[in-house]
Amino acid sequence: MAGVHVSTNVNGDAVEFVCPQNETLLDSLRDRVGLTGVKEGCGTGDCGACSITLDGRLVCSCLVLGAEANGREIGTVEGLAEGARLHPLQQKFIEHAALQCGICTPGFLVAAKALLDRIPDPSEEEIRYALAGNLCRCTGYDKIVRAVQAAAEELR
Amino acid sequence: MRYESPTTSSEAAAYLAEEKGEAFVLAGGTDLLVRMKTGLIEPDLIVDIKRIPVMQTIEVNDDGFRIGAGVSGAELGENEALVQAWPGVVEATNLIGSDQIQGRCTMVGNLCNASPAADSVPAMIAANARAVVVGGSGQRIIPVEDVVTGPGQTTLAKGEVIEAILLPSRPAESGDAYLRFIPRTEMDIAVVSAGVSLTLEQGVIKSARVALGAVAPTVVLVPDAATAIIGTRLEDDALLNLASACSAACNPIDDKRGTIEYRTKVAGVLGRRAAKIAYQRAGGA
Numbered sequence: 001m002a003g004v005h006v007s008t009n010v011n012g013d014a015v016e017f018v019c020p021q022n023e024t025l026l027d028s029l030r031d032r033v034g035l036t037g038v039k040e041g042c043g044t045g046d047c048g049a050c051s052i053t054l055d056g057r058l059v060c061s062c063l064v065l066g067a068e069a070n071g072r073e074i075g076t077v078e079g080l081a082e083g084a085r086l087h088p089l090q091q092k093f094i095e096h097a098a099l100q101c102g103i104c105t106p107g108f109l110v111a112a113k114a115l116l117d118r119i120p121d122p123s124e125e126e127i128r129y130a131l132a133g134n135l136c137r138c139t140g141y142d143k144i145v146r147a148v149q150a151a152a153e154e155l156r
Numbered sequence: 157m158r159y160e161s162p163t164t165s166s167e168a169a170a171y172l173a174e175e176k177g178e179a180f181v182l183a184g185g186t187d188l189l190v191r192m193k194t195g196l197i198e199p200d201l202i203v204d205i206k207r208i209p210v211m212q213t214i215e216v217n218d219d220g221f222r223i224g225a226g227v228s229g230a231e232l233g234e235n236e237a238l239v240q241a242w243p244g245v246v247e248a249t250n251l252i253g254s255d256q257i258q259g260r261c262t263m264v265g266n267l268c269n270a271s272p273a274a275d276s277v278p279a280m281i282a283a284n285a286r287a288v289v290v291g292g293s294g295q296r297i298i299p300v301e302d303v304v305t306g307p308g309q310t311t312l313a314k315g316e317v318i319e320a321i322l323l324p325s326r327p328a329e330s331g332d333a334y335l336r337f338i339p340r341t342e343m344d345i346a347v348v349s350a351g352v353s354l355t356l357e358q359g360v361i362k363s364a365r366v367a368l369g370a371v372a373p374t375v376v377l378v379p380d381a382a383t384a385i386i387g388t389r390l391e392d393d394a395l396l397n398l399a400s401a402c403s404a405a406c407n408p409i410d411d412k413r414g415t416i417e418y419r420t421k422v423a424g425v426l427g428r429r430a431a432k433i434a435y436q437r438a439g440g441a
Contacts, residue, residue: 004159020157021157021158021159021202022157022159022192022199022202024189024193043193044190044193044194045186045189045190045253045256045257048254048256051256054259057228057230057259057260058255058256058259059256059259059260060256060257060260062189062193063184063185063186063189063190063256063257063260064185064189064260065159065182065185065189065202065204067159067161067204068161068182068185068204068206070161111255111256114255115255129342130255132254132255132342132343133253133254133255133256133257133343134254
């Protein structure tokens with residue numbers, strides 16, 4: 001099978017890779033670009049651990065082909081912090097202990113950022129609906145919701 | 157597997173027609189990639205339609221709306237004119253999956269996946285939506301209810317692809333609504349669903365279309381349910397007649413999500429409730 005050459009932009013940087021034509025963007029990001037913050041939970045779009053933004057829109061990277069990323073703009077959890085300075089969402093997730101095992105956390109951060117970019121002052125209900133595509137089996141979600149509320153307050 | 161991303165509909169149709177093996181159209185990928193991942197299908201060719209400009213836009217003119225096959229659910233929800241004209245269609249599509257899924261999923265993909273429980277389909281059929289089908293011999297326009305023939309089965313021939321959905325312009329005093337029953341608040345597949353679209357004349361229902369999902373091998377248009385409320389102001393007896401007609405149209409399966417009896421009963425309840433919402437939206441009291 002001939003590989004497909006993909007020129008794309010990840011977190012503001014030009015990135016090129018070659019991948020099999022049926023490879024998911026999740027696998028391309030992890031195995032070819034080296035961005036392992038993108039996690040595979042279910043691989044079927046149910047858990048949200050592989051959440052990224054594609055041209056600014058929140059998607060599951062397990063449901064996108066690597067080949068589709070050509071010429072697009074990708075955002076992953078690795079793009080949240082500015083150097084050593086954590087994004088307020090990351091800082092508040094730590095302060096509120098909004099994680100335990102951590103597998104779901106990158107997806108939650110990317111989804112929460114997409115929410116706050118759209119709605120800077122979300123209600124608890126809006127937060128819970130916006131994060132309904134992200135599953136966490138450790139925290140019970142409450143701490144995550146509190147962390148997002150705290151980050152939203154700081155960002156305003 | 158070969159991946160192609162053509163820039164015109166006719167090019168896409170040609171790729172599909174020429175492929176000797178298994179060929180699939182990739183719109184949002186929220187069903188297709190899951191089927192690949194779980195080994196249900198092994199495509200030889202995938203034709204990505206998201207680089208075809210005419211499939212990426214929502215256009216409005218005197219005839220109504222033209223929604224490209226690659227337009228995501230999230231984009232539908234952000235189009236204020238569409239939300240105002242066809243709130244039921246937009247709500248139905250926006251019920252599909254999470255925000256992540258909404259960023260990718262499309263009405264046409266939902267239609268062509270051909271699930272009896274597809275959320276956008278009853279709303280589209282109630283709205284009298286039509287599909288623009290492009291193939292080697294040109295273009296044909298067919299009612300949405302003529303696309304699906306059974307679970308996973310469509311009337312599209314090899315080499316045909318749906319380019320867009322057409323929604324008619326909204327007459328005055330009209331409204332539509334879609335409701336589904338699921339045992340949780342969201343992120344689930346319809347156990348039963350109902351779409352209703354109607355137009356009033358001085359508060360009396362002049363025309364109506366009622367469609368039900370997840371109660372038969374395909375989404376069903378229920379003319380008897382429409383007849384039950386045409387000429388009425390949706391009084392209690394009209395609503396009861398509509399519910400009876402909805403239940404009578406059911407031919408559901410028994411499964412873990414609902415029994416035959418349950419689905420048959422709930423189809424009537426949802427048809428009634430959706431009709432009330434559509435009636436209010438049309439300006440009826």
